Amino acid sequence: MTELVFISGKGGTGKTTVTLGYLMACGAGAVVDADTDASNLPVALCPSRSWGEDVYGNEKAVVDASLCTRCGRCAEVCRYDAIPHPGEVCEASCEGCGVCALVCPEDAITFVPHVCGQACAGTTAYGTLYYAAMEPGEEGTGLIVSRLRRRAREGSPDSPIVIDGPPGLGCPVIASLSGADAAVIVTEPTVSGQSDLARVAELCMAMDLRFGVCVNRHDINPAITGAIRTWCADRDIPYIGQVPYCPALAAAAATGDAGRCVQTEAWPDLRAVCEAAEALTHAAGHP
Ligand code: SF4
Ligand code: SF4
Structure with a gap:
């Protein structure tokens, strides 16, 4: 069993889209949506719910x-x-x-x-999805993320697990990364993307976690994309690839028809990123 986490440091970089690409390109026994405050994978993968348990705040x-x-x-x-x-x-x-x-x-x-939501699981065409359904006004916690990951491990003890991590650097992010085999930081070529990349990379280093970087929508600012590549090279951080701006790809991820990812112009580059992410995970010492 391996566990690969996609994180971003900030929201809106396309982390969930890359996670979906990974499911299409490499497959997984289970996928965990650790972005419990704004779970998007249930929208994209339309799970058929098979388990649910109250979680308490x-x-x-x-x-x-x-x-x-x-x-x-x-x-x-x-x-x-x-x-x-x-x-x-x-x-x-x-x-x-x-x-x-x-x-x-x-x-x-x-x-x-006080019940603040439910931890759930459901079958999808791409493996079992573990996710949270929070009550309005409630926020996810690292405890809920840990519970989802534990349940995924129990349900798929011999299969790879892929985790769509939450934005930010707080407790839910640490709960997503803790004990994982590798992480991929999905960033975008903006000044704020650069800044958040540096912060979340520092967190990965502090946790002694193997990680790589990919740039989504790399073509919206080639200069900053180049700067990110240089930044990675200067620090011996693997730059595992880049994905062009592609509205059709974003639409596929957002409309409950995730399989259409593979029909978009961006798919060859996204697949290459995902295959590099898989290699990174295996390079961390697992078969
Ligand atoms: S938040 Fe206010 S009402 Fe709630 S336990 Fe604290 S003091 Fe009491
Ligand atoms: S108002 Fe009632 S509940 Fe509040 S401190 Fe006084 S006795 Fe206790």
Whole structure:
């Protein structure tokens, strides 16, 4: 079993499109959509759902009205403005920090578990997809990503797993990269793309993870694409390829008809990137 992660450092670089290309070009036993706040793979792959489990976020404060004297101490100390009136908690705003319970003179405040979404799996034409369905207003966590990855490993113990990572550098990204065999940073030739590439590359190095770089929509700014290639070469970071701007490719990834990726003009370059990503994963020491 190998685990390859596609990350970007920023949103909108085409990471999900490259992940889909990898599924078409190289195949995988399972794919994990670790971008739990904005899961796009369920849209592209139309899974037939086979599993779902509640996932829990921070506990929420609850006031026992029979004990509450409406003294107002809880509302004074809540830093999240989650108690607009003494003894009345707004569930959506409560972060479960526990301060209100500490100051309540009547011990009227307790905490209850809070379901923030579901961890799901479904069969697709390209392997089993593991993804999260978050409730409105809820955000994904590294814990949910770890749970999805663990479930994918259990479901496909002998098959490659590919992970569409979340943007940014926070806990969900670290949960996506931790213990993986290799990562591919999908970036774009913009100033912000360069900046985020440097930051996420630093994270990969800190985690001692083998990684390569590919540039999506490389032809929208050849000068910056060239600068990224040079940046990689100067640091001995594998530059595994580039994909041209291709509206048809983006449309295939966004419309539930992922198989059309292979019919686009960008497909030969995308396939080459994905094959290089596969080689990178195997070079990390796995068969
Ligand atoms: S601190 Fe306790 S008693 Fe006072 S208003 Fe809040 S819940 Fe009620
Ligand atoms: S647990 Fe924290 S966020 Fe929630 S109501 Fe109490 S003080 Fe506010």
